[in-house]
Amino acid sequence: MRLGVTAAAGGRELSQRLAKIETAIFRRKTIVFDYYTIGRDKQESRKVNPYHLLFRGGQLYLIGFPHD
Numbered sequence: 772m773r774l775g776v777t778a779a780a781g782g783r784e785l786s787q788r789l790a791k792i793e794t795a796i797f798r799r800k801t802i803v804f805d806y807y808t809i810g811r812d813k814q815e816s817r818k819v820n821p822y823h824l825l826f827r828g829g830q831l832y833l834i835g836f837p838h839d
Contacts, residue, residue, distance in 0.1 A: 796821045
């Protein structure tokens with residue numbers, strides 16, 4: 772499953788992407804998404820086995836096992 776969630780994503784698009792993550796968690800599927808690292812100023816592809824979505828302090832966190 773390939774996902775892309777950005778700060779610009781909103782409303783329906785964001786809901787659809789979060790639903791895909793929730794489905795992957797439920798079905799124990801690996802997801803792939805693009806991740807931007809500020810420190811390296813680089814965008815990389817990440818592969819993760821997602822376990823949980825956590826909303827805390829106004830931020831959404833993906834809890835999972837990274838393949839790298």
